[in-house]
Amino acid sequence: MFAVVRQFFRLQAGSYRDCLVRLQAGSYGRHCSVRLQAGSYGRIVGACLQANLRSSCLAALLLALGLNNAHAQSAGPVSVNDEVAAQFALVAADPRVQTTLEQIAAAEPETLAEQVRITEIPAPPFGEQRRAEYYVQQMRQRGLPDAFIDAEGNAVGLLRGTGDGPLFVIAAHLDTVFPLETDVSVELRDGRYYAPGISDDGRGLTALLTLIEAITSSGIRTVGDILFVGNVGEEGPGDLRGIKAIFRDYPDIDGFVSIDGSGLTRMTTGGTGSRRFAVEFTGPGGHSFSAFGMVSAIHAMGRAITRIGDLQVPQTPRTTFTVGTVTGGTSVNSIAADAMFELDMRSNDAAELARLEARVREVTAQAVAEENARWDNNGEITVNFRLIGDRPTGSTAPEHPLVQVAALAFEAVDSPLEALRTSSTDSNIPMSLGVPAITIGGGGSSGGEHAPEEWYEPTDSHKGPQLAFLLTLGLVGIEGLSAPQL
Ligand SMILES: [Zn+2]
Numbered sequence: 001m002f003a004v005v006r007q008f009f010r011l012q013a014g015s016y017r018d019c020l021v022r023l024q025a026g027s028y029g030r031h032c033s034v035r036l037q038a039g040s041y042g043r044i045v046g047a048c049l050q051a052n053l054r055s056s057c058l059a060a061l062l063l064a065l066g067l068n069n070a071h072a073q074s075a076g077p078v079s080v081n082d083e084v085a086a087q088f089a090l091v092a093a094d095p096r097v098q099t100t101l102e103q104i105a106a107a108e109p110e111t112l113a114e115q116v117r118i119t120e121i122p123a124p125p126f127g128e129q130r131r132a133e134y135y136v137q138q139m140r141q142r143g144l145p146d147a148f149i150d151a152e153g154n155a156v157g158l159l160r161g162t163g164d165g166p167l168f169v170i171a172a173h174l175d176t177v178f179p180l181e182t183d184v185s186v187e188l189r190d191g192r193y194y195a196p197g198i199s200d201d202g203r204g205l206t207a208l209l210t211l212i213e214a215i216t217s218s219g220i221r222t223v224g225d226i227l228f229v230g231n232v233g234e235e236g237p238g239d240l241r242g243i244k245a246i247f248r249d250y251p252d253i254d255g256f257v258s259i260d261g262s263g264l265t266r267m268t269t270g271g272t273g274s275r276r277f278a279v280e281f282t283g284p285g286g287h288s289f290s291a292f293g294m295v296s297a298i299h300a301m302g303r304a305i306t307r308i309g310d311l312q313v314p315q316t317p318r319t320t321f322t323v324g325t326v327t328g329g330t331s332v333n334s335i336a337a338d339a340m341f342e343l344d345m346r347s348n349d350a351a352e353l354a355r356l357e358a359r360v361r362e363v364t365a366q367a368v369a370e371e372n373a374r375w376d377n378n379g380e381i382t383v384n385f386r387l388i389g390d391r392p393t394g395s396t397a398p399e400h401p402l403v404q405v406a407a408l409a410f411e412a413v414d415s416p417l418e419a420l421r422t423s424s425t426d427s428n429i430p431m432s433l434g435v436p437a438i439t440i441g442g443g444g445s446s447g448g449e450h451a452p453e454e455w456y457e458p459t460d461s462h463k464g465p466q467l468a469f470l471l472t473l474g475l476v477g478i479e480g481l482s483a484p485q486l
Contacts, residue, residue, distance in 0.1 A: 075407035076417035077398070084401050088408045088474045090482040097473065100218040101466050104210060108462040111210045112193075114138075115456070116186045119195050119202040124182075128153055128174040128232045135174065135230040138209050143216025144228065152245035155230035159215065162479050165224030166254035166486035169246065170211070170472060171426060172204030172442075173234035173260065177450050191457060198456040199446035203464065204259035205230055207442035210465040211472065224254075224476030224484045234260070234426050239389050243426040247433060254486040255402050255475055256430040256437035257468075261449065262456060263441035264415040264463055267406055270422030271431040272318075273353050273393030274346040278386040279304070279364060284379040285330065285337025295371055295379040298328050298336035303367035304383075305341060311359055317349035318422075319356060342388070348422050350393040361385065391424055394431025401485040402436040405474040412470055413463040436486070440467065 073080045091097055123131040136155040139147035144157030155174070176197035178184065186195040195202075212228055227250065231242030247253060281297040281304075305323050313319040321344065328339030343360065347353035368383050396403060398420060410417040423439070430437035443464020448454040477484035 075404070075411050077420055078403055078407035078417065079399070080404045080408060084404045084485060085408065087477075087482045087485060088405055088412075088470075091473050091478060092408075092412050092470060094220075094478065094481060096218050096220050097470070097478075100214050100220075100469065103217075104214055104465050104469060105462040107210065107213075108458070111206055111465065112458055112461070114209060115198065115202050115206040116193065116195075118205050119186055119198045120184055122178070122180050122182065122184050123174050123176050123197070124178060124180045125175050125233065125235055125237045127180055131174050132230060132232065135205065135209075139212060139228065139230070142209060142213040144212060147228075150245065150249065152242055153232040154242045154246060156246075157212065157228045159212075159222070159226045159228070161222040161224045161226070161476060165222070165476060166484050167225045167227065167250065167252055168255045168257075168472065168476050168486055169227045169229060169250070169253050170208065170257045170259070170468065171229035171231050171243065171246070172208045172258065173201045173242065173426060174205065174230050174232055175235050175238055175242075176200070177235045178452075182452070193456045193458070194453065196452050196454050198454055199444075200261045200449045200454070201234070201259075201442075203262050203442035203444060203446070203456060203461075207259050207465045207468055211468045214465065214469050215472065220473065221479040222473065222476040223479055223482075224486065226472060226476055227253075231426065236389070240391055240426060240429055243429045247429055247435075253430065253435055256427060256435055257402075257406075257471065258426040258437070258439040259442045259464070259468060260425055260439050261441050262444045262446040262461075262464075264410070264413070264443050264460075264467060265418040266421050266441060267403070267410070267417055267419075268423050268425055268427060268439035269396045269398060269403060269420045270348060271392070271394040271428035271437075272346050272348050272422055272424040273350055273428065273432075274344065274389055274391045274424060275353060275357055275387070276345070276389030277343045278388050279341050279343055280384045280386060281328070281339045281368070281381055282384070283335075283337055283381040286335045286379075288333040288335055291335055293375055293378050294335050295375045295377075295381045296335045297339040297381055299374075300368050300371035300381040300383070301326070301328065301339040301341060303370055304364040307363035307367055308343070308360055311356070311363070313347075313356060314352060317347060317352055319345075319347040319349070319352045321345045321356060321360070344389075346424070347393065353393060391428050392432030394428055394433075394437075395422070396427075396431055396436045396438055400436045402475060403438060405485050406438055406440065406471050409467050409470040409474060413466045415460075415463050415467070440471075443467070 121131040132155045139157040147157030178196045233241035283297045323341045325342045329336040425439040427437035427439045444458045444461035446456045
């Protein structure tokens with residue numbers, strides 16, 4: 001029977017919008033609902049937003065839900081359950097939400113101007129202060145008068161909900177990889193903005209400011225509390241210190257989203273862990289001719305690097321290592337008293353990362369023993385592992401409502417989610433603590449991240465803050481309308 005109806009509908013109507021129009025007119029309801037259940041709720045909401053059919057959109061969704069409550073729907077790679085979809089539909093169909101979405105789109109030129117201003121304030125690792133001061137000022141002007149800079153250097157602003165709701169954190173990172181002296185002036189050529197850090201994370205920071213203004217000016221009261229954070233220390237040497245501090249200071253966080261860079265087809269639900277060491281070799285040192293026969297720190301280091309270079313690691317879960325830098329020695333005619341290499345190890349699996357580190361320590365100890373034995377212990381080389389980076393591994397289950405709401409928001413702004421990814425972002429910290437977390441992009445496209453030629457292209461870039469707006473409201477709930485999903 002359903003197959004017959006479905007076939008009939010295919011002949012009668014070609015799109016959701018057409019279907020919604022028919023629904024509004026009071027006809028073809030049954031056929032439409034069959035068509036709708038074959039699609040996904042997010043797409044229906046998206047069609048609704050484009051068609052500006054408000055009450056009919058909700059009616060269509062509820063009808064589809066009623067006919068199809070035994071089955072989960074899919075939004076790209078994420079399976080969405082009916083209750084989450086129904087709550088999200090309530091948010092997306094709210095007239096205040098729709099008006100604000102239009103305002104976000106209209107304000108995109110100003111959002112881009114802000115992105116340029118932020119990018120032009122240098123923010124090297126451990127040198128984010130000037131940018132943080134500007135950012136906290138912007139937070140205050142956009143409806144968070146109590147925003148402040150915390151002890152770690154994060155710009156933090158809290159928007160309270162009605163009480164008893166969840167605490168949701170949404171963040172973007174202030175720091176770049178570029179040293180203070182880097183030229184960060186922005187150049188616009190052929191529709192592209194060029195500057196170091198323009199996308200990573202100039203875009204995320206700007207999308208977050210637009211989000212703050214959108215929520216505080218919408219007239220909407222949220223159920224949950226929202227903590228907005230412009231955080232320090234995401235890039236390399238920062239070692240996620242900003243978000244580590246946030247989770248120390250606020251132990252009851254229920255969900256976390258990081259807006260990092262551009263794009264709007266990806267969602268990071270896995271956190272690649274890393275351990276980084278400066279491995280330091282020390283010995284007596286001496287003259288290359290007269291003291292010949294003595295142990296050498298550089299020779300010991302060479303033996304260690306050779307052994308590390310031969311280690312085998314699994315492809316799945318992806319596990320990697322490299323000796324990134326070497327330094328040491330005094331002069332060409334000295335037996336080296338010191339030597340050091342820096343080692344980066346990463347894995348998508350915590351146990352594999354620990355196994356790799358144990359192997360590295362083992363072969364390094366063997367190398368040192370071999371060097372000492374080679375010269376009959378004439379002098380002694382010792383080795384020290386100094387930890388210089390520690391990012392915990394973690395993941396958020398694709399079934400978690402946070403991921404489901406995000407997938408619906410992607411579809412609602414007509415930018416369907418293509419894949420779930422694993423990478424190293426600020427979300428590693430909450431993931432490792434068992435707090436649901438994802439990292440998304442701020443819209444538009446980009447290239448050359450972490451290089452001086454970094455660029456940003458604002459095609460459909462307004463969809464970034466729109467997505468963040470729908471996602472945030474979907475998660476914290478709207479007073480008198482929808483329930484929080486955290
Ligand atoms: Zn980034």
